[in-house]
Amino acid sequence: MxxxxxxxxxxxxxxxxxxxxxxxxxxxxxxxxxxxxxxxxxxxxxxxxxxxxxxxxxxxxxxxxxxxxxxxxxxxxxxxxxxxxxxxxxxxxxxxxxxGGPDVPCEGTWGVFAAEAPGLKLEATDSGAGTVLSGAKPWCSIAAQLDHAVITAHLPDGGRAAFAVDLHAAGVSFEDPAWSSLGLREIPSGTVHFDAVPAVPLGGAGWYYRRPGFAWGGMGVAACWLGGAVAVARSYKDGLQKAADGGREPDQLALAHLGEIDRTLTGLIHTLARTAARIDAGELSGPGAWSEALRVRGSVATAVERIQALVSQNLGPGPLAFDARYGKRMADLALYVRQHHAMRDDAQLGALTFKGDHPW
Structure with missing residues (x-):
């Protein structure tokens, strides 16, 4: 600032x-x-x-x-x-x-639903008059308040593909998500049921996952996580400044943690700047794009958790108990960053690295 x-x-x-x-x-x-x-x-x-x-x-x-x-x-x-x-x-x-598929305009409000869960399956079939979706899709955030969604479904041959679907169409029903989370309370995620609902194919089998935009979108989520971490860091620094203005200077431990937060966020910002430039230069449009996405997402997710821990340790229980904005931010961010699969994503990155997909 x-x-x-x-x-x-x-x-x-x-x-x-x-x-x-x-x-x-x-x-x-x-x-x-x-x-x-x-x-x-x-x-x-x-x-x-x-x-x-x-x-x-x-x-x-x-x-x-x-x-x-x-x-x-x-x-x-x-x-x-x-x-x-x-x-x-x-x-x-x-x-x-x-x-070269159909031009689907992005009108109204949209979600993207690609998660899977045991016991739930959404299937796409040819009705003779076009593609229809039947089954259930989990983890559909605020679906009842959206107009449309990009959604993935299973194909008869066992593959998966993406489709555009009207969430107001006949045959769409929304299960009560019974959302009990204290984080992201206004964005409940629940199961949506489809009964022969017309859908527009977006690419063929596997296109949704093969396109470079899949990796780019994953890094966009990491940019959100970064913003949440920056907000936590700013509130911490502002808290230290307010205390100093009142005559209580930060001790070495508080300053050491602020220093760690600074170098962590600065390093991530440099990484995202470099990665964004590479995307725009066409350097991350091939097989290596997903490896880079895993690196970026893993680095940001780890940093978010570390920064939240440092700030919580320094500020203690007071703001969590009495500062509603701070408490909401910490709870929301802790849930949001769990979209990262932690060691499972590192294992996926390790497998790609083992095959030789690395810059070092």
Whole structure:
């Protein structure tokens, strides 16, 4: 933050853009702050942002990630709503450009549902009049409040593919998610049931996972996690400054932890800046893209957990008990970062490294 910036206004997270470019985010960030806890308002914000935010690989990947990080730094749930809508917009654009498939406009609000769970299966079949989806899909966040989704389903031959589906169509029903989480309370994830619901194919079998945009989208989620970590770090630094202004200077332990947080976040920002530039230069459009995504996601997820631990240890139970904004941020971020599969993702990266896919 520069010396002339109002400390009460939401602050953008800079990866590599100029201050003038980042200033374009201010209205979005202020709207996100005003919409905290108001899902319809945040969905409207996501729809508006989707019309002006660059797609990954289009030359503005760093600004896309700055948008995601900056909104998440305002409120983790706001970033959690924005990210899948922007990802869906990118997937629809990629499907049209890369496969010559139908041009599906990104109108209304969108989610991306690709998770699987034991005992639940969504299947795509040819009805004679087109593709229909039948079965159940788990982990569909705020599905009942969305208009459309990009969704993956199993094919008769055993593969999987992506489809665009209207969530208002006949045959779609929403199971009560019984969401008991204290984190991301306004974004419950539940099971959606489909009974012969028409769907538009997006690419063929396996295209959704093979496209470079799959890795790019995974790194967009990591940009959100980074924004959440930056918010935690800022609250910690601001707390130390407030105490110092009251005559209680931070001790060496508090400063050491602040120093570790600084070098961790700075290193991640440099990594994301370099990676965004490589994506825009066309250097991460092949098989190595997913390895890089695993590196980025693993590094950011580890840093988030470390920064949360350091800040919690230093600030103690007080803010968790009496600061609702801080408590919400910590709970939201802890749940959000669990989208990372920890050692299982490292094992996947290790397997790729073992095959020789590494830069060292």
């Amino acid at each position: 520069n010396a002339t910036q109002d400390p009460g206004r939401p602050r953008a997270v800079r990866i590599s853009s100029t201050p003038d470019d980042l200033a374009r985010l201010q209205a979005l960030l202020e709207a996100a702050e005003a919409g905290v806890g108001d899902v319809p308002a945040l969905l409207a914000l996501a729809t508006e942002a989707g019309t002006v935010t660059p797609k990954p690989g289009s030359g503005g990947t760093a600004f896309l990630w700055e948008t995601l990080a900056s909104v998440t730094a305002v409120d983790t749930a706001a970033g959690r709503i924005l990210e899948p809508h922007l990802d869906a917009a990118a997937i629809l654009a990629q499907a049209g450009a890369e496969t």
